[in-house]
Amino acid sequence: MPEEKTLTITNGSTVKKIPHVLTVAGSDSGAGAGIQADLKACAARGVYCSTVITAVTAQNTLGVQDVSVLSEESVAAQLKSVLSDMRVDVVKTGMLPSIAMVKILHDSLKQFPVQALVVDPVMVSTSGDVLAGPSILDTFRHILLPMADILTPNLKEASALLGGLRLETVSDMRTAAKSLHDMGPRNVLVKGGDLPSSSDAVDIFFNGTDFYELRSSRIKTRNTHGTGCTMASCIAAELAKGSSMLSAVKVAKQYVETALEYSKSLNIGNGPQGPFDHLFKLKRNVVNSSRLQPFEPSDLFLYAVTDSGMNKRWGRSITDAVKAAVEGGATIVQIREKDAETGEFLEAAKACLEICRAHSIPLLINDRIDIAMACDADGVHVGQSDMPVKTVRSLLGPTKIIGVSCKTPEHALKAWEDGADYIGSGGVFPTNTKANNRTIGLDGLKEVCLASKLPVVAIGGINLSNAKSVMELGVVNLEGVAVVSALFDRESVEEETKKLHALLTETAANVGSAQLV
Numbered sequence: 001m002p003e004e005k006t007l008t009i010t011n012g013s014t015v016k017k018i019p020h021v022l023t024v025a026g027s028d029s030g031a032g033a034g035i036q037a038d039l040k041a042c043a044a045r046g047v048y049c050s051t052v053i054t055a056v057t058a059q060n061t062l063g064v065q066d067v068s069v070l071s072e073e074s075v076a077a078q079l080k081s082v083l084s085d086m087r088v089d090v091v092k093t094g095m096l097p098s099i100a101m102v103k104i105l106h107d108s109l110k111q112f113p114v115q116a117l118v119v120d121p122v123m124v125s126t127s128g129d130v131l132a133g134p135s136i137l138d139t140f141r142h143i144l145l146p147m148a149d150i151l152t153p154n155l156k157e158a159s160a161l162l163g164g165l166r167l168e169t170v171s172d173m174r175t176a177a178k179s180l181h182d183m184g185p186r187n188v189l190v191k192g193g194d195l196p197s198s199s200d201a202v203d204i205f206f207n208g209t210d211f212y213e214l215r216s217s218r219i220k221t222r223n224t225h226g227t228g229c230t231m232a233s234c235i236a237a238e239l240a241k242g243s244s245m246l247s248a249v250k251v252a253k254q255y256v257e258t259a260l261e262y263s264k265s266l267n268i269g270n271g272p273q274g275p276f277d278h279l280f281k282l283k284r285n286v287v288n289s290s291r292l293q294p295f296e297p298s299d300l301f302l303y304a305v306t307d308s309g310m311n312k313r314w315g316r317s318i319t320d321a322v323k324a325a326v327e328g329g330a331t332i333v334q335i336r337e338k339d340a341e342t343g344e345f346l347e348a349a350k351a352c353l354e355i356c357r358a359h360s361i362p363l364l365i366n367d368r369i370d371i372a373m374a375c376d377a378d379g380v381h382v383g384q385s386d387m388p389v390k391t392v393r394s395l396l397g398p399t400k401i402i403g404v405s406c407k408t409p410e411h412a413l414k415a416w417e418d419g420a421d422y423i424g425s426g427g428v429f430p431t432n433t434k435a436n437n438r439t440i441g442l443d444g445l446k447e448v449c450l451a452s453k454l455p456v457v458a459i460g461g462i463n464l465s466n467a468k469s470v471m472e473l474g475v476v477n478l479e480g481v482a483v484v485s486a487l488f489d490r491e492s493v494e495e496e497t498k499k500l501h502a503l504l505t506e507t508a509a510n511v512g513s514a515q516l517v
């Protein structure tokens with residue numbers, strides 16, 4: 001995951017830093033919500049998660065059968081243990097069942113300040129069971145809300161905090177977001193999962209100045225237990241990675257939607273509200289058991305992109321070209337056929353897929369989502385003017401790899417919000433492979449990498465004589481180089497790939513021992 005990559009040198013040794021969220025919440029024995037949802041959501045987002053347990057609930061898909069509230073001393077001790085030792089970036093709160101616990105949290109955060117506090121004011125479970133009684137409302141209003149960087153109530157919680165205000169429309173949700181903001185939290189997200197009349201799942205985000213209406217399709221599923229906890233944890237995770245608040249909220253919404261879509265027909269328990277699968281990404285291609293590993297940023301190390309014109313010039317078939325690149329050490333292949341007949345392209349893609357599968361490396365298709373779907377390729381690569389990433393994601397499902405070409409930090413941020421897996425950035429150097437392609441240079445590449453939340457592969461005019469200068473940038477998120485001419489416009493594709501692989505390996509060894517910026 002890209003977020004693990006900040007390397008720091010202390011006394012000559014290399015230390016890995018991982019963003020860290022602490023959740024202060026209740027345990028759910030059914031593991032759909034509460035602490036268990038928080039752990040899974042953070043794991044799915046590549047963030048470390050520590051836990052302070054406030055209560056132990058006996059819960060399943062039918063409802064809440066029992067609640068045991070932990071002692072205040074235990075909660076205070078857990079908070080001290082984690083906060084005094086473990087460098088927490090963001091704290092997320094869920095079930096806080098007593099006034100004293102809110103006060104203890106307040107005092108702990110005064111003593112050990114963190115970068116942000118995400119408050120999910122859990123009061124009533126979706127099954128209708130009370131998790132924190134109305135006597136806590138004043139403490140929430142006067143102590144908890146003013147501490148929050150973001151407050152994420154559902155409709156019932158927003159209504160309770162506002163003294164029973166009726167919330168039935170999106171316009172009511174805006175009014176509620178504004179009134180809650182007046183109580184002190186820096187940002188408010190009123191979640192509309194339970195909005196009765198809406199065919200979309202609509203949330204309202206308010207930052208004190210602007211309102212944002214965040215919409216996703218409403219997934220038809222019984223498996224929505226834990227959506228609120230997951231949403232708040234995912235926001236916390238993205239904030240811990242350094243994201244802005246609006247971006248964190250958008251990513252969290254997209255993540256919940258994708259997880260629900262992927263889990264819509266899961267069947268766990270006999271009750272009306274089931275849990276969903278947070279770790280759906282780990283299941284990539286398991287069904288076809290052809291490529292068991294999920295996408296790894298290191299797959300981008302030596303990225304071979306085929307070119308139909310070059311293959312023609314050298315009298316090679318696409319499959320011969322791909323086979324040579326793979327045998328020379330390419331770590332991922334993209335087939336880019338701008339003028340092939342569809343039937344012919346599909347047959348070639350199937351043959352290339354077999355070669356790549358035999359070597360356990362991913363095969364992506366440039367632009368042609370239909371071809372990728374037809375041959376069950378590992379994913380696609382799209383440009384800024386091709387099909388939008390969100391649409392591609394909905395067509396290909398959550399587990400396929402989606403790459404997108406980005407020239408600016410804004411492109412990079414959007415790619416991440418829309419659910420891409422990596423970005424290609426360039427042209428780094430001038431190139432003849434693509435007409436009218438603006439060169440961004442090493443400086444432009446560096447700027448994109450620093451802004452990106454996704455792994456980056458550099459592309460455009462990269463060859464044996466300049467690849468070293470690209471990798472020596474030593475910038476975070478830069479995982480490798482993508483090459484066209486330097487491999488495929490040559491006599492021996494395999495030899496050229498081997499040479500480039502050796503050069504990249506040597507450069508990576510030198511860069512790896514220096515500090516990343």
Ligand SMILES: Nc1ncnc2c1ncn2[C@@H]1O[C@H](COP(=O)(O)OP(=O)(O)O)[C@@H](O)[C@H]1O
Pocket residue numbers: 126153154155191192193194201202203216217218219220221224226227228229231253256257260
């Ligand atoms: N069926 C659904 N399809 C898509 N998104 C949903 C669905 N149900 C809830 N959500 C989303 O999940 C997040 C949690 O919202 P909600 O379920 O209202 O909170 P809570 O779980 O705290 O009651 C929100 O972003 C909401 O829009």
Ligand SMILES: Cc1ncc(COP(=O)(O)O)c(N)n1
Pocket residue numbers: 025026027028033034035057059094095122124125126131224225226227228229230
């Ligand atoms: C221990 C615990 N904490 C929170 C919730 C809320 O669940 P949801 O995320 O569906 O609002 C829950 N049901 N149990």
Ligand SMILES: [Mg+2]
Pocket residue numbers: 126193224225226227228
């Ligand atoms: Mg919910």
